[in-house]
Amino acid sequence: MHKYRWGVNPYDIEKWINDMALQGWHLQKFTWARFTFERGEKGSYIYRHDEIERLATPYEDDYLEFLQAAGIELVDRSGNIVFFRKSASEGPFELYTDKKTKISNLSKKMTLLLSLLLLNLVFGITGLSGDFSGPATDWLGLTVNIANVLIVLLLIIPFFRLIRLRKQLKRDLDVFTD
Template structure:
């Protein structure tokens, strides 16, 4: 039996928690894309799920990383837009992708750099649309597109602020 759920998350930790809550109820993630999750019915609480942003890893680096994960007993559930979900049986004990502060900080930096690019592109898009608004007969379209770009830029700031706070906490732990 399958179940499709539609959810948009700006917080990847909350998304991961939700997927794990679904697994506790016996719904195991099969695949995902932006806002769409497909689950299959299975044994409640059998797996722990983790999500991760791969960033700009080359195909060779991905293959090596996936092999490392599989060697640790984890299974790659699905990959979409450089995000992956990985699962591991609960009976094998705790499952974390990053076990030390410095590697987690590196991960946060990869996330922040990618989000920064998206933020800059959207601010530039808004600026361009607002500046050419009066120069064309499509001013209303440019206004709407500019506003949309600003909204996306504002939404991108939400996870960036949370990631930056988490990164600062980890840095404090390193220097204690």
């Protein structure tokens, strides 16, 4: 079964994938918006995500071998997002990523999202300001410019959710443990 879900917050996606696993749908593959699930036993796996650098780092193979030795299976990787799973019968598991790294990863996502927001906003507003100046209306141009503004309106909500999540992580940051 394929499901489509767009989200910029990997923690929300992880929660959704674990909810799907509780219903008996287990993640097999994913891309940025398409998730492939396979029917299986309800609640048999717990899923966790991690963010690994895009370019192969010297520690990546060691990290993956360490997780495999601990009974944690690599499900799939798309870009720098990786999903792992472990049998729920072995109990819960966490992948440790310090809060500073999580904050840094969220900041990168926010920068990309802000760039997309501003780019679409500039194109949309400049295009709309010029559409009504001529004797005839360019309907295709008007449609594209309205779509740019709508994209801004759609992206602003996830952007502010990332800001709130980053603020929460910064507030919880403990110098002695992270």
